[in-house]
Amino acid sequence: MRVRFAPSPTGVLHIGGARTALYNWLLARGSGGTFILRIEDTDRERSTPENVDLILDGLWWLELDWDEGPYSQWERRDRHGEAIERLVAGGHAYEDEGAIRLRVPDEGETIVHDVIRGDIAFPHSAIDDFVIRRSDGGPLYNLAVAVDDLDMGITHVVRGDDHISNTPRQVMILRALGEEPPVYAHLPLLHGPDGKKLSKRHGAASVQDLRAAGYLPEAVRNYIALLGWGYDESTTFFTTEELIRHFDLARVSRNPAVFDEQKLRWMNGRYLRELDPEDLRRRLEELFGRPVPPEAVAISQEKMQTLADFWPLAGFLVERGPFDEKAWDKVMRDSGPERLRAAREALEDADPFDVERVEVALRGVVERLGVKPKDVFQPVRVAITGTTVSPGIFESVAALGREETLARIDEALQKASADG
Ligand code: GLU
Numbered sequence: 372m373r374v375r376f377a378p379s380p381t382g383v384l385h386i387g388g389a390r391t392a393l394y395n396w397l398l399a400r401g402s403g404g405t406f407i408l409r410i411e412d413t414d415r416e417r418s419t420p421e422n423v424d425l426i427l428d429g430l431w432w433l434e435l436d437w438d439e440g441p442y443s444q445w446e447r448r449d450r451h452g453e454a455i456e457r458l459v460a461g462g463h464a465y466e467d468e469g470a471i472r473l474r475v476p477d478e479g480e481t482i483v484h485d486v487i488r489g490d491i492a493f494p495h496s497a498i499d500d501f502v503i504r505r506s507d508g509g510p511l512y513n514l515a516v517a518v519d520d521l522d523m524g525i526t527h528v529v530r531g532d533d534h535i536s537n538t539p540r541q542v543m544i545l546r547a548l549g550e551e552p553p554v555y556a557h558l559p560l561l562h563g564p565d566g567k568k569l570s571k572r573h574g575a576a577s578v579q580d581l582r583a584a585g586y587l588p589e590a591v592r593n594y595i596a597l598l599g600w601g602y603d604e605s606t607t608f609f610t611t612e613e614l615i616r617h618f619d620l621a622r623v624s625r626n627p628a629v630f631d632e633q634k635l636r637w638m639n640g641r642y643l644r645e646l647d648p649e650d651l652r653r654r655l656e657e658l659f660g661r662p663v664p665p666e667a668v669a670i671s672q673e674k675m676q677t678l679a680d681f682w683p684l685a686g687f688l689v690e691r692g693p694f695d696e697k698a699w700d701k702v703m704r705d706s707g708p709e710r711l712r713a714a715r716e717a718l719e720d721a722d723p724f725d726v727e728r729v730e731v732a733l734r735g736v737v738e739r740l741g742v743k744p745k746d747v748f749q750p751v752r753v754a755i756t757g758t759t760v761s762p763g764i765f766e767s768v769a770a771l772g773r774e775e776t777l778a779r780i781d782e783a784l785q786k787a788s789a790d791g
Contacts, residue, residue, distance in 0.1 A: 372404030373526045376430075376437070377444075377516070379411045380422035383577040384429035386569065386630055387531055387561045390595045394558065395529050396435045397596070397618040407523055408440035413515055415445070429578035433588050434611075442523075444515050451510035454518045454548060455503055463547035469506030473543060475499065481539040486556040486620045493539035501540055513537055517544040520553060529556045529620070556620050559599045560627045574632035585658060585678030586635065590642040594635045598628040608641070640676035648672060655681055664688055666770040670762045684762055688770055691779055692757035694786070702749040702759065708787040711750040713740060715780045724773040730765040754783035 376392040378384065384392075399406035408430070412418040427441065455471055458464035464473045480494045503514040510518075516537070520528060535557050542552045563573035570576060581591055593609050601624075602609070602617045609617070643651065648668050655663045658678050667685035675681055686692065703711075717732035718724075737747050748764045755776055761767045768776050 372398055372402040373407065373524050374398050374404060374529060375407040375409050375440075375520070375523060375525055376435075377409040377411050377519075377530070378426050379414065379417075380419060380426060381414055381417035383422060383425045383579060385577055386581075386595060386598075388426075389429065389433060389578050389591070390561070390598050391530055391558060392430060392435050393433070393592060393595055394600070394618070394620075394623075396437075397614055398527065398529065398620070399438070400615045401618055404526075405438045406436075407442070407525070408437040409442045409444060409519060409523070410440075411444045411512075411516070413444050413448075413510070413512065418445075425577075425579060429582075432578060432582055433592060439523075442519075444519060447515070447519060447522075448510060450522060451515050451518050452504075452508075455510060455514065458503070458544075458547055461547070464503060465500075467500075470502045471504040472500040473503050473540075473547065475501065475543065481542055483535070483538045483542060483555055485535075485538075486554060487559075487623050487625050488535075488557055491535065491538075498539065503544065513540040514544055517541040517548075521545060521548065521550055525553050527554045527556065527620075529558065532557045532560050556623065558623065559625055561598060561630050562627045564629055564631045564633075566629075569630050573630065582658075583679075585675075585680065586639050587642050587646075587654070587678070590635070590639040593642075594638050595630075598630060599624050607638070636676045643675050643678070644672060646672075654678060661689075670766045670770050674762055683760065687756035687761060687767070691755065694753065694783075695758040698749075698753050698757075698759040702753050703783070703787055703790075706746075707750045708784060710736070710740060710742065710747050711754060711780060711784060711787075714747055714751050715777060715784070718768065718773065718776060718780075721773070724769060726765045726769045729768045733765065733768075750783075751780070754780045 374395040376395050378388055396406050398404065410423055410426070412423070430437070455464065458473065459466070459471060462474075464471050475498050476495050478495060480492045483491045483493065485491055501513070503511050505511065520541070538555055538557075545552045561569040563569050589611060592611055592614065596609065596614050596618065597607070600618065600622055602622065646654075648665065651672060652663050652665060652668045655668065655678055659682065667681075667688040671681055671685040674684055713736045714733060717736050718729065721728040721732040733747060733751070734744070737744050740747070749759055751768065752759055752761050752764055755761075755767060755771055771779075
């Protein structure tokens with residue numbers, strides 16, 4: 372099997388493109404075949420080197436390595452020119468006002484055999500003699516794709532549904548060159564949960580967005596593999612090795628698939644919880660570009676769905692965020708400071724300063740004052756994190772350590788008395 376991913380660098384790598392790349396990669400890896408990367412940069416106005424970099428970077432991040440390429444379609448324009456000359460010499464194409472057109476018979480039809488969609492017939496009466504070379508000499512898109520697929524020995528063309536209407540033209544070009552077309556498989560469109568075509572509106576739209584939002588590449592691979600393919604009715608989690616072993620085109624659906632970021636979040640959370648804490652710490656440091664203490668990982672691993680959730684959850688261990696005014700007003704008015712002072716005294720004596728002792732100390736304060744647990748816990752939370760949202764209060768306090776906890780409580784008490 373020789374397959375290719377052929378993105379146009381007129382934009383970044385979107386989720387649909389990533390799925391196309393993944394499916395091709397899985398086919399190559401599962402069959403001992405070859406995965407080729409071809410950059411379709413013939414649109415000189417809209418193709419940019421920045422987009423090429425973003426596409427390569429996105430593929431690297433997803434760990435979809437290629438065996439050949441990246442080839443530049445633009446740099447192969449001499450080959451396209453040679454093919455056009457052959458078509459003209461063979462009587463399959465002719466010049467028309469400086470442009471060159473492929474001759475399409477008036478009668479009959481071209482049948483595209485598609486593994487996913489079955490046979491699709493395109494009557495020739497609906498296809499005019501189409502331009503394969505512009506009058507300025509530039510080869511047209513369908514010509515370039517057909518010639519490249521031929522030269523690169525592509526056996527299976529797996530790409531988005533939006534290319535179906537191009538396919539009969541590519542087949543005609545290949546046949547006119549005396550070759551049989553490859554096997555085609557057109558993947559179903561991606562929709563958002565609202566049934567509309569997938570776009571930025573539905574959340575993360577590009578691979579870069581997914582990365583910045585703190586998804587793990589292995590979770591993304593698992594999730595997007597299921598956008599249009601399934602092994603059976605129920606299996607949701609697949610390691611990459613399992614995907615390579617099980618993936619096949621026969622089980623790709625022809626119906627639109629739904630990209631639901633909430634499902635991806637859920638799946639990503641499962642992957643995160645299974646990571647070795649040291650591995651997770653390394654990934655967090657990579658994403659945030661700053662050191663992350665192991666205690667911070669320990670208290671947040673169970674609660675994160677994405678790496679980006681880490682900072683709001685455990686960032687307080689690195690530095691306390693600014694006091695959230697609303698939270699402050701709510702928990703520090705009336706007897707808040709008094710309870711905080713009582714908590715401080717109890718924590719000062721907790722020894723060793725571990726989760727268990729911290730819990731005993733704080734619950735003791737609750738009992739002694741005859742208040743609700745949150746009346747004590749929330750002021751402590753605001754004092755150490757700046758907000759009322761944090762992982763478990765005992766875990767948080769223990770992870771922060773006695774010295775820093777007391778220092779932050781003192782700071783909060785000072786602010787409280789300054790506020791009057
Ligand atoms: N360059 C096309 C795109 O980015 C893909 C062409 C193909 O796979 O044949 O949509």
